[in-house]
Amino acid sequence: xxxxxxxxxxxxxxxxxxxxxxxxxxxxxxxxxxxxxxxxxxxxxxxxxxxxxxxxxxxxxxxxxxxxxxxxxxxxxxxxxxxxxxxxxxxxxxxxxxxxxxxxxxxxxxxxx
Amino acid sequence: xxxxxxxxxxxxxxxxxxxxxxxxxxxxxxxxxxxxxxxxxxxxxxxxxxxxxxxxxxxxxxxxxxxxxxxxxxxxxxxxxxxxxxxxxxxxxxxxxxxxxxxxxxxxxxxxxxxx
Numbered sequence: 001x002x003x004x005x006x007x008x009x010x011x012x013x014x015x016x017x018x019x020x021x022x023x024x025x026x027x028x029x030x031x032x033x034x035x036x037x038x039x040x041x042x043x044x045x046x047x048x049x050x051x052x053x054x055x056x057x058x059x060x061x062x063x064x065x066x067x068x069x070x071x072x073x074x075x076x077x078x079x080x081x082x083x084x085x086x087x088x089x090x091x092x093x094x095x096x097x098x099x100x101x102x103x104x105x106x107x108x109x110x111x112x113x
Numbered sequence: 114x115x116x117x118x119x120x121x122x123x124x125x126x127x128x129x130x131x132x133x134x135x136x137x138x139x140x141x142x143x144x145x146x147x148x149x150x151x152x153x154x155x156x157x158x159x160x161x162x163x164x165x166x167x168x169x170x171x172x173x174x175x176x177x178x179x180x181x182x183x184x185x186x187x188x189x190x191x192x193x194x195x196x197x198x199x200x201x202x203x204x205x206x207x208x209x210x211x212x213x214x215x216x217x218x219x220x221x222x223x224x225x226x227x228x229x
Contacts, residue, residue: 101145
């Protein structure tokens with residue numbers, strides 16, 4: 001069965017510090033991978049998606065970047081965090097046109113102080 | 114511009130009664146719709162979906178209805194149980210938008226509280 005791992009679960013970082021959130025998927029090959037963010041009082045917003053190694057599409061211009069160094073690994077990064085980067089970050093995966101849509105990890109609660 | 118709207122931020126229902134969660138969308142290109150359930154500090158879990166070629170999809174206690182002309186969908190939970198208490202997100206996507214990826218557009222969510 002497929003599983004998705006996302007870490008860390010919570011993170012408190014000072015403004016201006018770097019960020020690296022990692023997500024890995026097991027049990028499937030060539031998944032589509034996604035990073036979403038849920039900010040306070042808002043819905044889930046798609047930040048990045050990837051359909052293959054090294055292929056990243058950005059939905060919202062911002063202070064963040066994503067990379068996919070391996071088929072089942074997706075990394076969300078920032079060189080310098082802003083206060084507005086605080087939120088709940090979710091990694092998700094899907095395979096081509098599965099009826100269940102995208103499957104989400106447990107999320108990372110990021111607080112920038 | 115919010116393409117998927119859930120206008121009710123919260124809903125309280127008595128156990129055993131029906132819960133109806135509503136969702137409206139503006140993008141007529143959306144052709145696949147999903148409902149997710151989310152508990153605090155956890156990722157959303159898929160509940161049920163519907164293709165735009167259908168107007169109803171049922172899975173146990175959960176039924177999703179789609180009214181394309183009104184650009185409206187709803188999730189019915191019958192009977193409601195206390196364990197259903199969570200935030201429910203409506204999501205939509207355009208399935209032919211390249212590589213079959215699920216670039217989901219989410220609503221802001223509705224917090225359902227089922228009262229025992």
